Amino acid sequence: MAGVNVNLNVDVVAFIKEIRxxxxxxxxxxxxxRDTLNRMKLKYPGSNIMVFNLGQDYTQRFKNIKFYDSFDCGGCKFGVWAFEDGTFINKGEGGWENWGFSGIFRRSGDYGREVKFHKN
Incomplete structure (x- = not known):
């Protein structure tokens, strides 16, 4: 029977547990x-970060994703990404209750809902 390699970064596992x-x-x-965005900025400095309510329609084209997971809060599932660059289009509602992001970006489109992120 072949051995199974398991490579878990305990730090990331603990980090995910904190957010959950x-x-x-x-x-x-x-x-x-806001809390998740701040935690992600500390854990992945220099990365672009997106926290988004997955119950809404969106288009995501991130490159070089360093982290992704989803979390349930207040009856909604949120996707959380740390990545290098790419584009995100929010086709739903804005506001802090539905999304937050940080990094180097330029907003355009209807109410600034298209966000183009650049490498830091």
Whole structure:
């Protein structure tokens, strides 16, 4: 029987657990988005970050994704990405209760819902 290699970065596992616990302790989606965005900026400095309510329609074309996971908060599932560059189009509602992002970007389109991210 061949050996199975398991390569888990315990630091990332603990980090994901922290975000999941934070999501469980609040129904305030705005607070969750802001908190998760801040945690991601600390964990992935120099990366572009997106936190988005996956219950809404969107288009995502990120390159060199360093992190992705989804988390439940306030009855909504949020996608969380750290990445190098790419484009994101929010086809739904804006506001902190639905999305937050940071990095080097330029917004365009209807209400700035198309975001083009550039390498840091």
């Amino acid at each position: 616990e934070a999501a469980k302790t609040t129904t305030d989606r705005q607070a969750f988005v």
